[in-house]
Amino acid sequence: MRTLLVTLLSLFVTSAVTAGPPAEGTIRIATWNIENWNDHFQAFRDKDLPEPATEEGREQRRQERFQNMEDNWEVAVVLLDPDFAPDILLTQEGCSQEELDHFAQEWEEVGQTYPTRVVFPGNSGRGQMLQLLMRDGFRIIKTNNDLHLVPDTRDLNPRSDRLFGRGPAFVLVETPDGDRFWVGTTHQKSKGGNSIEVTQWRMAEATMTHALMVELAKEAPVFLLGDMNDEIGFQEYELPAGGDVMAALAGLHNRDAADDFVIVTRDLAMQGVITYSGYWRDRFRSFIDHIVADQAGAKLVKNTDVFDNTWVRVASDHVPVYIDVVPAVP
Secondary structure, three states, X not given: OOOHHHHHHHOOOOEEEOOOOOOOOOEEEEEEEOOOHHHHHHHHHOOOOOOOOOHHXXXXXXXXXXXXXXXXXXXXXHHOOOOOOOOEEEEEEEOOHHHHHHHHHHOHHHHHHOOEEEEOOOOOOOOOEEEEEEOXXXXXXXXXXXXXXXXXXXXXXXXXXXXXOOOOEEEEEEOOOOXXXXXXXXXXXXXXXXXXXXXXXXXXXXXXXXXXXXXXXXXXXXXXXXXXXXXXXXXXXXXXHOOOHHHHHHOOOOOOHHHOOEEOOHHHHHOOOOOEOOOOOOOOOEOOEEEEEOHHHHOOEEEEEEOEEHHHHHHOOEOOEEEEEOOOOO
């Protein structure tokens, strides 16, 4: 099993932007869109296939195994970096449950660090799943992940008869000290082929997600972390599509101020921090990986930041975003 290699090589990484490990008494909750992580397991999927008959085919198979191992090693190095060290990690573009468990077995420190590993159901035609990894001592009390079953009554999704493609999913977590809060993740419709219709689709997802969070907040504080595929403020197509998508996700279009959620990543975004730097065109450099909390949850947040170092940039086109919370308020 690949254990010591990750630990040793991670010591040689020079961090670019990182706030350091979580302070004592805080709980770190993070989100990270790991670019095409589900594609890093093709060799595992092919493990039971017979060896190719030609040397060329065998070499292709070897290269595939090597590339998958290298890509997953990069992810493991980030997950085990002591300056990151989330207690709860939400990921997007993830793999299947079997593949996630295989990853945790291959990289033993990851499996030991995150014994709770959940892949949520979804409708992605590309197999990109939402995932949760959680440290020992944290417990899932209940799950709410039924929004992926909501029908698309407005024909916004050309790929499916369901509105949502990738989430959202929420779990009620109990901490080692007995505090409880909802933590959820989503991967809203991307801006690929963006248009009024695509923006309306993203707006519908955001509006329905907010309505669910309002209900969840009646039981416990709520934190939603994920790839929202949207920046704060009005973007292209949003005005004719019905409004600012991030404002809709936070409920800021509503008349009832009690339903307002807080975009706790707002200050980072306003400072010009970037969470996404994908594609070759420099127009795709923005803050689209957000954290939203209800008012009770926002009061528990003590720190909000991104984790950015050499291996993060190698492993994905997104950087992790996290919050440090203190659940028990004196």
